[in-house]
Amino acid sequence: MTLPTAAPTAESIDAFDVFERTCPSRTTLEHVTGRWGGLTLGALREDTLRFNELRRRVDGVSEKMLSQTLHALERDGLVIRDAHPGNPPRVEYRLTPLGAEVSARLLDLITLLEHHMPDVLAARHAYDTRPTP
Amino acid sequence: MTLPTAAPTAESIDAFDVFERTCPSRTTLEHVTGRWGGLTLGALREDTLRFNELRRRVDGVSEKMLSQTLHALERDGLVIRDAHPGNPPRVEYRLTPLGAEVSARLLDLITLLEHHMPDVLAARHAYDTRPTP
DNA sequence: CAGTATCCTGCAGGATACTG
DNA sequence: CAGTATCCTGCAGGATACTG
Numbered sequence: 001m002t003l004p005t006a007a008p009t010a011e012s013i014d015a016f017d018v019f020e021r022t023c024p025s026r027t028t029l030e031h032v033t034g035r036w037g038g039l040t041l042g043a044l045r046e047d048t049l050r051f052n053e054l055r056r057r058v059d060g061v062s063e064k065m066l067s068q069t070l071h072a073l074e075r076d077g078l079v080i081r082d083a084h085p086g087n088p089p090r091v092e093y094r095l096t097p098l099g100a101e102v103s104a105r106l107l108d109l110i111t112l113l114e115h116h117m118p119d120v121l122a123a124r125h126a127y128d129t130r131p132t133p
Numbered sequence: 134m135t136l137p138t139a140a141p142t143a144e145s146i147d148a149f150d151v152f153e154r155t156c157p158s159r160t161t162l163e164h165v166t167g168r169w170g171g172l173t174l175g176a177l178r179e180d181t182l183r184f185n186e187l188r189r190r191v192d193g194v195s196e197k198m199l200s201q202t203l204h205a206l207e208r209d210g211l212v213i214r215d216a217h218p219g220n221p222p223r224v225e226y227r228l229t230p231l232g233a234e235v236s237a238r239l240l241d242l243i244t245l246l247e248h249h250m251p252d253v254l255a256a257r258h259a260y261d262t263r264p265t266p
Numbered sequence: 267c268a269g270t271a272t273c274c275t276g277c278a279g280g281a282t283a284c285t286g
Numbered sequence: 287c288a289g290t291a292t293c294c295t296g297c298a299g300g301a302t303a304c305t306g
Contacts, residue, residue, distance in 0.1 A: 025246045025253075028250075029166075038166075075260040076257065101245060102245060116234075120158075120210055121157060
């Protein structure tokens with residue numbers, strides 16, 4: 001487990017904690033824009049989903065990474081984990097209002113990028129084929 | 134060099150190229166939201182900057198990573214590299230119009246997060262101090 | 267079903283030295 | 287000044303096995 005999930009003990013007040021205290025929004029931004037954070041928020045935009053439903057929607061994510069991602073997003077208050085007791089267990093994940101806003105801003109960014117992909121691809125082609133002096 | 138900077142040769146048509154062709158906006162998003170991409174775009178929002186000016190503004194970035202980041206952003210058409218010949222060399226970097234738009238959307242996301250940091254910190258505290266059954 | 271625990275590896279990215 | 291080239295290491299994250 002690389003993400004702290006419990007109260008820091010004396011020994012765990014290390015570089016990470018200092019960083020998190022110095023610039024806490026930075027770590028949240030990393031959770032949101034990281035490898036799986038954005039895809040997870042995206043998958044939860046429309047539906048409340050269970051763990052294995054999420055696994056299927058977030059293409060390529062491993063159990064471990066999905067679990068870790070969900071913990072981070074839940075800890076930051078972007079996702080709610082709703083566990084219905086019973087057997088088999090039933091756990092549902094959904095966005096908080098803040099999670100929905102964040103995911104909307106992220107979608108704005110992605111939408112902008114998608115609309116301009118022809119420009120980006122043209123720029124890449126120009127870069128890749130320009131004469132190297 | 135981990136980022137492709139030249140036309141792919143026969144051997145280099147590997148998993149990366151397939152990925153880049155399958156979902157090209159994804160790689161651009163990674164360049165924008167990656168470790169140094171966002172900070173670099175942010176530093177260039179106001180000013181045109183030279184390489185070493187950028188190094189000083191983007192706190193903690195190494196020469197190698199700044200160089201790599203700028204190449205990726207230039208290739209995607211988000212940043213322009215303007216080299217004035219002479220000695221000593223003078224190279225200026227600035228945003229393209231698309232780079233400015235992208236960086237504005239990214240700033241929207243960061244601003245939202247910053248405004249809600251009290252909520253996030255409260256959520257973290259609740260998560261860290263809740264009783265573990 | 268909804269996870270956690272372990273082990274392992276590739277590669278992002280830092281440090282250092284060098285160049286036109 | 288504006289980079290590139292090499293070498294090296296920590297750790298993100300995958301694979302696998304196990305559990306309440």
